[in-house]
Amino acid sequence: MIKPFRIDIPQADLDDLADRLARTRWPDEVADAGWDYGFPLARLRELAEYWRTGYDWRAQEAELNELPHFTTEIDGQNIHFVHVRSANPDALALVLTHGWPGSFLEFLDVIEPLSREFHLVIPSIPGYGFSGPTHERGWDVVRIARAWAELMRRLGYQRYGAQGGDFGAGISTALGAVAPEQVAGVHVNYLPTHPAEGVALSESDEARLDRIRHLMANRPPYQALQAATPQTIGYALTDSPVGQLAWIAERFAHWTDPRSRISDDRMLTDISLYWLTATAASSARLHHDTPRRIDPCPVPVGVAVFAHDITLSVRPLAERLYDIRHWSEFERGGHFAAMEVPELLAEDVRTFFHGLRACT
Structure with a gap:
């Protein structure tokens, strides 16, 4: 059964957030630390104070509720999604x-241009946001892809495309593999490629x-922790809003094009989704449960490479x-392409799928 869904965070949860932010126990910081030791104290205090006194969740909530939200249960898991026809x-x-x-919020700025020509289904990954925590092992990208195939079947779509970045890219290519008769093509804006013998490469390649080799040899600390002990890091992030703030805001700082203008309000809304739904640990489990191998995808694939991606x-x-x-x-854009350069991503998605339809 598919049910309409409306975002309505209890005021007690917002009051609790403000109270926790006001009582933050701050660490010290060495002089002139910059980014050498992690997220700078002054910037984090600025963000935390704005989150507590200036940021307006209710205004963001009202704007989000203008979209058509739904939930359904698939494979024992609640699934939240936005469906724009x-x-x-x-x-x-x-x-x-x-x-x-990220979250479904990543796609807010591409909904209008893409919905002129496409029906859009924008789910929240199980364990994330309004899909809520997962409750058992095994929610990897393949299982999520199977859930997406079932979701699209329930919505009556017999033929569709897929698009994503980060884990969304892996889920999208996995969807092409589990439902090749239904998936017309997959467009991704993040596609890890591993070294291989016998492949001729240019100097730039x-x-x-x-x-890539450097990244593989020096696994980022956030990834190592979430892959190895998601429950352990989940305690800290679920109990401390400033901890959750630093954990995610650091990714936005490091993974975006310096020229991008993702507002503090947009970033804080994304972080608020993790905090208000208590999904820090369950979202981290995806790093633990998903194998690091790359599986082939049998359907046509389009790739957009943004210069400042990971x-x-x-x-x-x-x-x-x-x-x-x-x-x-x-030349512009980073890891959060749909938020950073929505016009470039939307046009590239259109170009790819138009090309596929012209060939059929």
Whole structure:
């Protein structure tokens, strides 16, 4: 059963958040620390004070409630999603999937341009936001992809496309693998490519590969902790709003193009979703449960590479696993492309899927 859903956070939860922020026990910081030791104290105090006294959750909540929200249960798990139908009844449907530490909010600025030509289904990953915590092992990208296939079946879509970044990219390619007869194509704005023997690479591709090797050899601390002990880090993040704030705000600081203008309000709304739904630990479990291997995807794939992403895909390596039909390189944008450069991402998605339909 699919049920309409309305966001309505209890006032007691908002009061508790404000109270916890007011009673934060701050650590010290060495002089001139900058980013050398982690998130700078002065900036975090500024964000925390704004979250407590200036940020207006109710205004954000009202804006979000203008979208059509729904929930359903699939495989024993609550699934929240936004469903925006195009004015064109014959439009292709797209399922748009966020990653960590994102949410369905990532896609707010692409809904209007994409819904002119596509029906949009924007779920919250199980364990994230309004989908709520997961309650058993095994919610990896493949299981989520199977849930998405069932969601699209329930919504009556027999043929659709998929798009995503971060974990959303892995879920989208997995969806192409578990439902190849239904998935017309997959567009991603993040596609990890691992080193391989016997593949001729250009100098620029070798430079990208060196960056990937460095990342693989120096696994980021957040990823190591969430993959190894998501429950342990979950205690701290679920109990301390400033801890949750620093944990996610650091990713936004490091993974975005310095020229991007993601507002503090938008970032705090994303962080508030993790805090108000108490999904720090359950969202982290996706790092633990998802294997680090890369599985092939049998349907056509389009790739958008944004210059300031964590790593940059290497096309000759991607072509070993995927049927690459479209490849774009952008000088602007980072890991949160739908928030940073929505106009570029939306146009690239349109170009890819239009190209596929022209070939059929």
